[in-house]
Amino acid sequence: MAFDIPSLKTEDKPMVIASAFILVILSIGTVYTLSTQGSAPLLSPGYLLQQLQTGSFLGIVAAGMMVVILLGHIDLSVAWTMTAAAMMATTVGGEWAIPTGIAVGAAVGLVNGFGVAYLRVPSMIFTLGVDSVLRGLMVAHTGGFAPQDSATPLMRTLASDRFLGIPSAIFVWLAVSVVIAVMLKRTAFGREIYVTGNREVAAYLSGIRTRRVILGSFVVSGICAALAGVMLAGYSARAYQGMGNPFLLPAIAAVVIGGTRILGGQGRYIGTLIGVILIVLLNSVLSIMQMPEAGRQVIYGSVIISMLLVYGRGNKVHS
Amino acid sequence: PEIVSGPGVDPACFAPWNADTKYMQWPTKAGPYKVAVVNGFVGNGWRIQMIKTAKAFAEDPAMKDKIAEFKVVSTGTDAPAQLGAIEDFINQGYDAIVTIAVSPDGFDRVIRLADKNNVVLVPFDNVLDTDKVMQVNEDQLKMGRMWAQFALDELKAKGVTSGKILEVRGLPGNSVDRDRSIGINETFKADGGNWEMVSVVGNWDDGTTQKVVADAIAVHGQFDAVVGQGGSNGVIQALMDAGHPWVPVAGESENGYRKAIAKYSDEGLKGISIGQSPGLVAIAMKAAVSALEGNVMPQLISVPLPVATYKDLEDGKNYWSDLPDNFFTVNEFPPCGVNISGPSIMAQSEADVK
Amino acid sequence: MPIDSPIVKLSGVSKHFSGTRALEGVDFSCRSGTIHGILGENGAGKSTLIKILSGVLQPDAGTIEVSGEAVRFSNPDQAAVSGIVCIFQELSLVPDLSVADNISIAAPPRTRFGLIDKRAQNRRAEELLARIKCEDVDPNSLVRELSLSRRQMVEIAKALGKDPKVLILDEATSALTSRDVETVYGLLAELRAAGVASLFISHRMHEIDKLCDMLSVFRNGQHIETFAKGAHSEGEIVKLMIGREVTAHYPPKPAPVPKPAYLTIDKLAWEGQLKGIDLRIGKGEIVGLGGLDGQGQKELLLGLFGVLRGLQGEVAILDNPCRPGSPAEAKSAAMRIALVPEDRKTEGLMLAMSIADNLLAASYDRVSDGPFINQDKARQAVSEGIAKLQIKVASPDDIVSTLSGGNQQKVVIAKWLMTDPDVILLNDPTRGIDVGTKQEIYKLIRELADRGKTILLYSSDYAELIGCCDRVAVMYDGEIVAKLSGGAITEEAIVAASLNVGTQSSLPAAGARHG
Amino acid sequence: MADKRSALATNMRQNVAFYSAIAMLVALYLVYNMLHPRGFSAAVLIQNSNESVAIVFLAMAQTVPVLLGGLDLSVGAIMTLANCIASEVVNGSPLQIVLGMIITLATGTAFGLVNGLIVVYGRLQPIIATLATGAVAVGLALFIRPVPGGNVDDDISWALTNDLYEFVDTYGLFDADAGWFQTISWIPVPLLIVVMIAFGVWLPFKRTVTGRTIYAIGSAEGAAYMSGLPIDRAKIAAFTLAGFFAACGGLYLAIQTSSGNADITQAGAYTLNSIAAVVVGGTSLLGGVGGAIGSLVGALILRVISFYFRIVSIDPLLQPLVEGLVLLVAVSLGAFRTLRVKNQLNLFR
C-alpha cells in the first residue's frame, strides 16, 4: 500500500495482540460458564451478535473519537452529545427525529471545533466545558415541560430490529466504519487529518487549512456521537438524561487499545474496531462472572496498562 | 434539638420509622422561614423531577406563606462542595436546609453547626448513618423484601418453587443499593425454595440495565423472575428484545414500566412497582417547617412505600399511558397534603397539566 | 600529560542504525590547543561521531579515550564531567526557561539549603554572556523570546560555563550574524591559547578555512583523512568529501537584463518589524535577501505567504492584488506562491510520516478526484517529485526522518515544486547542507528561474547571495537599505549594507569591529 | 533599583496569565463577600476554605504532570484511594493518628511513584497510563471501602476544619485566649495547611534541579536530554509529587468528612475539575509554563464561581447551564491572546 502510515509492523502489533486478547477473554468466560452452568453460551452466535449489537453504539462513538484523537485532540463532550442528540430527536419525533439528532451532533461539533481550532483552547478543556453546557441545556430542557421521550419507529428499526437475522445496528456500525475508514485512507481530508495530527505547523505551512481540518474532525466526532445517541435511544426505546455517560471512557480506551497514538498522527481504523470489541466483551464477561465493581475496575485498568506495555516496547520517548 | 418523648405531630404524615424511633423538638421560631434545598448530583430524570417538585411545593398555598426565601442549589457529586453549601446557608442565616446527601457519612461538622445555630437540617432519600438529625425516607430494606416477596408469591401461584432469579443492582457502594439488595436476598433465602440468584449491576440506569439484563439472558437463557432496583424500563426492554417469556418482575415506579405492566400483565408480566418518590422532598420541606414551628418530630420519618401491582394499575390514576416513560409516577402523598402529582409537573405541555 | 598526546582518541568506533552504517571503524583523535575542523557531506557521520563523543549515543564497537584513559559515557552529563562539551545546533536550550536558567541548567549554583540560587545564577549568566559580548541579552528573559542567533550565542555561553577541555560545535554557527561569528572566532582562539581542543563542524568552507588548524574529512561513515590546514586546496578537500571533482560552485548567471516586475511589493509594513518594504521581482529572476539575522527578512517572506496578520501596504502579482490570508490561499491557483520554511524539521516536514505523505502534503487537490485521492495520480506525482530532485530514497514509504539532512530539505522543496508555483520564497534553504547537495540546490534554483519562476531567496550565507542571485536586497531593521545587482554584489557591499554603513551616519555598535 | 523594576516587569510579562488569575480571584471573592449576609467573617472564610482544600490539592497535583506536558487522569482516583485508606487508619491515640496520616500520604505517594515508573520504564503516554491506573486505584479504594463510612478521629476532624482558636483549644496546646494569639486565632486551619504545603513543598521543589527539569521536559524534552538533565528522575518525581498532593487532598477529605467514600463519579469529577483549575490558573497544557501556585488560584476561582449560586437567585434547573457556560467562558479567556497574535506561526506551539 503506497499511502499507508509507515512502519506497518509496529502498527499491526496492536491489532494482533488485541485480537489475541479477545480470544483470551472469550476463553476465560467460557471456562467460567462451563464450570458454573456446564454450557458455553459465549461462543454461540446469538451471544456474539448481541455483543456486537450493543457494541455498535460504542463503536460509532469510538469511530468519531478516533478521528479527533488522530489530530492529537480529544472530545470529552461525546457523552452529553449523545444524550442531547437522542433527547432532541425524540422531542421532535416523527420523520425529522433522526435528522434533528444528527444536526445537534453537527452543531456541537462545530462549537467544539470552533473553540479548539479558532480560539485554540485545548480540546481537553473546551470539550469538557461544552459537555457541561450540554448537560445544563438538557436539564433545562426537561426542566420546562417534560418532553416526549419515545423513540420513533425508524430509530427502533435501526437499533433493535434484525435484518437477515443480524441486528440492524451492526449494519449501521459497519456503514459508519466503512465511511470513516475510507475517509481516513482515501480522501484528502483524511490524509490531512494525519498530516495535521503529526505536525500542525508543517501542515499549515503546506497550505493545508488546518483549522478547517480540526473543525471538520470535531463535526465528524459530533455526528458519530449523535448517531450513536439516536441509535441508543432506539435500542432503549426512549431517550433519557445521562444516557451517554457510560460511553466516554470506554470510547477513549477502545481507540487507544486499538493502537492509535494518543498524541495524534498515527493509527488505523481497524484497530479501533478491534478495540471496541475487546472492551465490550471484557465488560460483558466481567458482568457474567459477577465480578464485584472493585475487581472490575482493577482488571479494566490492568488490561489497558498491560496491553499498552506490550505494544509500546521499543518506542523510545526521547528525541 | 432536644430529645423528647413522642408522640409527634401529625403521625399520619410524619410517621416514625419504628417503635424505637426517638423524637426531637426545636425551639419555636417565628415564620416565615428561609429554606434551602442542597441537592448533590443533577442530571437524571429523578433529580430533575425532585427539584421541580420542591419548587412547586414552595409555591403551594400550604407552604407559600411560611416560606420567606427559598433556594435550591445542586453541587454535583462533590462532598466538600455540598458540605460547604450547607454551611454557607447556615452562615447566611437560613432556618432549614433540606438535602440529599452525597455520602451517608461525613456530615458531623455541619450537623454540629446546624445544632449550634438552631438550623433544622433534613436529609432525605440518601440519608445519613446517624440519628442526630431528622431524616425522611422510605424503607429501602422493606422495599427489597416486598419486591422479593411479591415475586415469590407470583411464582408460587404458578407452582414454581425453584429456579433462577435475576437481581439487577443499582449503583455500587451506595447505601440504598446495599439495603435493597439485602432485603431482596434475605427474603429469597428465607423462603426455603431452591432459588439461584444471578445478580448484575445496572447502576439504576435504563441503558446499562438493559444491556446487562440482555447479557444475562443471552448467557443464562431464561429466568423465572426479575427483581430490579431501578432502570425498570431497561429490564422490560431487554426482556422484550430477547423474546424472553413474561415472568414476574419487580421494579421502580417509572411511568414506562407501569405502562408495560398494564399492557402485558395478561400475557404473564406480573409486575410490582414500588417507587422511591421524588415527592419525598416535599415531605422533607414540610417536616422542616413543622420542626421550626416547634412541633415534636420523629427523628426518622418513614414515608409509606407507594406500592402498585399489576392488579391495581389504573390509567390516569397511577400511570399515564399517553405520557412519556421517564417520569416517576409516584409523587404525591395525600396524608401530608402533598398533592403535586407526577404528571402535573412532568407533563409535556401546559395543557397536560390541567 | 605530554602536550602532544591526544586529549580525545577514538579507535575502531562503529555505529549502525537499523540498516544504516553511520560510522565504520573510525579512528580519530584531536589534541589540546587546536581547533579541529570536521568536514563531510550530509550523512557522512559527523553528527554521529560527536554524539558518541558527547555521550548522546553509545558506540556499537570501539573505544574512546580521554586524556589517555578509556571511558564510556552513557549520557551527556558524564561526558561533561570529563570535560567534553557539545554545542548542538539549537537543540539543547529550553525555550520556556530563562537565559540564566539555561546557562546553569544541569549544575546550578546552590544556596545553603541545596536549592538553586537564582541570584548567583544571574550573575554567572551575566559574566558568561559578557565573555562572548552578548551583554544585550537579559539573563531573565526567556529563551523563547530570543532570536535564533541570540539563542546560539546563549548556547555557547552555556557550553563555556561547563569549563570544557574539549568543545564541540556541531553547526553551531549556522545562524550567527557575522559580528557574532567574529566573537566566536575570537573566543575559540582564546580557548586554543588556554589549551582547549575545539571540534568545529560546519558546511561553510570559508569558516573552516579561516578558523581551523587541523581538518578531518569524513565520507560514508569513514574517516578519510586528517591533515593540517593548508595541506590541501579547497578543491581537493571538496573532492575528499564527496569523492569526486567539483568544478564550479554556482551555476552561471545569465546576463543581467532588466525584467518587467512580476511580483510587486509596495510599502509593506508589519508590527514595526517591516517598515515599508518596496521591492519588484521579475519573472525568471532570483532576488536575494541579505542582512544580519533578524532584520525582517523572515517576516517579509512569511508576510508574502499569508502567515502574518495586520500587514500594511500593497503586494501584487502582475496587476492583481495579492495578499493571501493564509498559506492555503497563497498556494491557490490565483497566486501560486510557495514557501520553503526556515526550519525543515519542525516547519517543513512531518518527521514521523512517510516520504510520500510528506511530498503530497501540499498537493492533495492535484491528485484527487473530488474528495477521493486517486492512487495512481498520487503514486505518479510522488515518483516524479523524487526523480526531479534526485532524492535518494530506498522507498517512498520510508519515514522521512530516516533521510539525511540534505535529502530532507529536498523533500521540502519537492513538495512545493509539485504544486507548480510561480513565486517561490526560500528561507535559508541550504542551511546545514553539504557542498554537493548545495550545488544541486543552486542548480535547481537557477533552473526554476530559467523556467520563469519568480524567486526570493533569503540566505544567512552571503557567499550564496553573491553566487546565486541576480539581485540582492539587503535589509536592516525592517527596511531595505541597499539593492545590489550585477557586479555590485560583492562581499564588501553586502557586509557594509548589512551593518547599515554608508546609508546612515550613526554606525550601530555592532558594526564597529567590522567596518 | 531600575534593574529590580525591570526584572519585576519581566516577571509580570512572563506570567500574565498567573497575575490575571489572581486579580480575577480577588475580584470574585470580594464581590461574593459583599453579597453575603455574613461576608468578611471568619465563619465564611472557614467554610470556604474547607470546601476548597481537596480541589486545591488536586489542582496542584495535576499541575506537576501537566508541566511535563502530560496529564494525570488518576489524581481523583488517588485522592479517593487515600480518602478510603485514611478512613480506616486515622484514629486511635495521637501517635496512631499521626501514623495513620503518614500511611495515607505514603500510599498515595507510592501510587504516584508507580505511575511515574510505568510512564518512564513502560514508555507510555501519561494520559493513557494514568487513565488505566486510575481505574486500578478506584478499584482498590472499593476493596478497602465497599460502602462509605469509617471512623476518623472526631477531635482531629474538628480541630483541622476550624480556625486556629479551635485547634489550640481542642488540643489544649496553650491558653487559646492569650492576648497575643487573638490576632491570628481567626485564621482557618485548612487555609494554613494548604499554604504550608503549597509553599513548603512546591516552592522549594521548583528550585531543585529535578523541579526545573520538569519544566525543561515540558518545554523541550530533547533539549533537556541534551543538556544532561535527569529526565527519568524528573518524570518519576513529577508523578510521585502528584500522588503526594492527591493523597493530601484525600487525607483532608477524610478528616473533613470523618469518613471514606469510594465514589467513582466524584473521583472523575475531581480529575476533570483539576484540569480545568490548572488551565484557569495559567499553566499551559502543553507543558513548561505555569506552576502549582497558579493552579491553586485556578481551583479557588472555580470554587468561588460556584459560591455565587448560593447568593444569587438562579432557577435551579438553569444552574447547570450557567455553570457550564461560565466554565466555557473561563477557559476561553486565554483565546483573547490568540486573537491578538499577529504571526500565525506563534499559534502553533
Ligand SMILES: Nc1ncnc2c1ncn2[C@@H]1O[C@H](COP(=O)(O)OP(=O)(O)OP(=O)(O)O)[C@@H](O)[C@H]1O
Ligand atoms: N538515529 C538514527 N537512526 C538511524 N540512522 C541514523 C540515525 N542517526 C544517524 N543515522 C544515519 O547515520 C548516517 C550519518 O548521520 P549523521 O547525522 O552523523 O550525518 P552528518 O554527517 O552529521 O550529516 P549532516 O551533514 O547532514 O549533519 C546517516 O546516513 C543517517 O542515515
Ligand SMILES: Nc1ncnc2c1ncn2[C@@H]1O[C@H](COP(=O)(O)OP(=O)(O)OP(=O)(O)O)[C@@H](O)[C@H]1O
Ligand atoms: N529514526 C531515524 N531513522 C533513520 N535515520 C535517522 C533517524 N533519525 C535520524 N536519522 C538520521 O540522522 C540524521 C539526523 O541527525 P541529526 O539529528 O544530527 O540531524 P542532522 O543530520 O545533523 O540535521 P541538520 O543537517 O539539519 O543539522 C539524519 O541525517 C537522518 O538521516
Ligand SMILES: [Mg+2]
Ligand atoms: Mg549532522
Ligand SMILES: [Mg+2]
Ligand atoms: Mg546536519
